[in-house]
Amino acid sequence: MATHLTVAAAQPVLATAHSVIHKRVEDWAVAPNLKDYSATRSAFSWAAALKELDGLPDGQGLNIAHEAIDRHACGPLRNHLAIRWIGKRGDVRDYTYGDLQILTNRFANVLKKLGAQKGDRVYVLAGRIPELYIAALGTLKQRCVFCPLFSAFGPQPIKARMTIGGAKLLVTTQCLYERKVRQIRNEVPTLEHVLIIPEEPGAELPPGTEDLTRLMAAAPPEDFNIEPTDPQDVALLHFTSGTTGTPKGAIHVHEAVVAHHITGKLALDFHADDIFWCTADPGWVTGTSYGIIAPLTNGITCIVDEEDFDAERWYRILQDQKVTVWYSAPTAIRMLMKTGKELPAKYDLSSLRFLASVGEPLNPEAVVWSHETYGLPFHDNWWQTETGGIMIANFAAMDVRPGSMGKPLPGIDAAIVQKHKDGSVEEIVEPGVQGEIALRPGWPSMFRGYWQEKERYEKCFAGGFYFTGDLAKRDADGYYWFVGRKDDVIKTSGHLIGPFEVESVLLEHKAVADSAVIGKPDPMAGEIVKAFVLLHEGRQPTDDLRRELMAWARSRLGAAVAPKEIEFVTTLPRTRSGKIMRRLLKNREMGLPEGDTSTLEQS
């Protein structure tokens, strides 16, 4: 098989390619929580990490929402700012831990009144509005399962995820309902309630929906007692994509909060008075684990911006809100790079202390640029929907090797492995040799399954390891360097897209005979979704038809998932068994050797 490279891997995989950014004790404004990597790692235990949390009163178990809100609301942090929400027009709404307790109690009471039981799936489709955060945590209080849907999804991905997970209840806005849900609602038979956040108070709502604002106002605010919660009870359902088949719902349990909490402390260096801004949307796992749970369990202040990326707005927020810890993504960082160094120079960013990045590998230039521009480097870290929390990271007190994802978190045993054809697993100990990143199961936020897909889950494990599907190398000092994906999933703007989901929608168009979808390397987004389309006989590959197909895909899949580029082809490469060779198309796209094509069916 030909070598598979990504944008980041095209950079030299050598520590010496970019100079190491050294960390010196005298530069620390605040002493990091993790001061000595080896010492913290050897002293670490998950049992000790659990002790940092309270647990439900009277030994009734462990519930994420209790750790995130109630324990603070009943203590000295009651009046501490938990969430500062900034609306599109710059309007601000503040929520203390005490406020969040009341609001999440109300929401949990709404669920109870509507008959939502423990384990029922509550979906939320919304932009970054306060109700999303309240619904997420209120859902966990009622011991229902919180399942976020990215608001830029089109009707098709929404329907697929609600059908697979058996949605009982959906919370959404009036606008998103009209645009994306109404047309597919009847195709989700399990869906009993749709709670709508109205455009304006008292607005007339679509038939068959209920007004969340009214239900919340009518629900009792006080005294919602969280029922006993087993740490192994299901809490979160996060959908992710593979190369083939439907989206997979990764199951996380309440115990995951142990990892959320401690990784917030160790990898993001949360301190008591921090003002933390995670720019990720809760529609993806980062926006839930670190945009909601980890900062709140740590009792710090979260900034939530409703608006999408805008360089000037972002710098203004960093300045005005005095953000201390900033967690963002490579696409946004590269867009900031594009706007240059003059713009940030106009703002006072002196409150910033720690910068981290996730979603796709952060190219070394971006690390060096941020160090030069902000005086602070972005610290890349690595994890997946399945791992629930940060697994490998660059730490505040550890030298940064630009382009590397860092070292495994305390409590996480990672390895570079090779799976042989006979099923045996070989651990690669020699430095600089490529293999797959594998993790020893057992950390609290490890996924417990794919929703109703036992076989797909079991396939992820062999030889006592969880196989991540990410290829990497480890250098002699233990730093990990990302190489590429083992499968054909697409990483675009930090979002994981399954090619099959896109191909299926294209195939539904009457002009399309076949299609193959790949991630085409892109300097800004990492990859963009590109589709190769084979037309039925008699259909002409015109620009009009290309536009029609784009419109077809975008209105069904949404802008985040639909292809940005469509190329008409007269043949698609397939293996003899009929499998599309996306890798070959990708290699062609990148001008790389196409690799071994001996199993190709020549048409």
Place this chain on the structure above:
Amino acid sequence: MTSDDIKNTVLRLLGTVAPEADLGRIKPGSRFRDQLDIDSMDRLNFVIALHKEFNVEIPESDYSKLETLDDCVSYLTSHMSPVPKA
């Protein structure tokens, strides 16, 4: 180029980025992103298309001046070179 010409061209380019959009319903004073399902890559591609079509240099710091149809028309009017595109 009259401002109507500019407007129609801007809409045509918007239609290449978001071909599903009903361009007749675009409110000239409100932001594209509030009316259409477009992401940050679409917005970037739209600005690149404006740059190519109108032969106008658009620095990144000006992207926020191209958020509505009215914005685009006034920005392009004041930045277009009087010499027709070669």
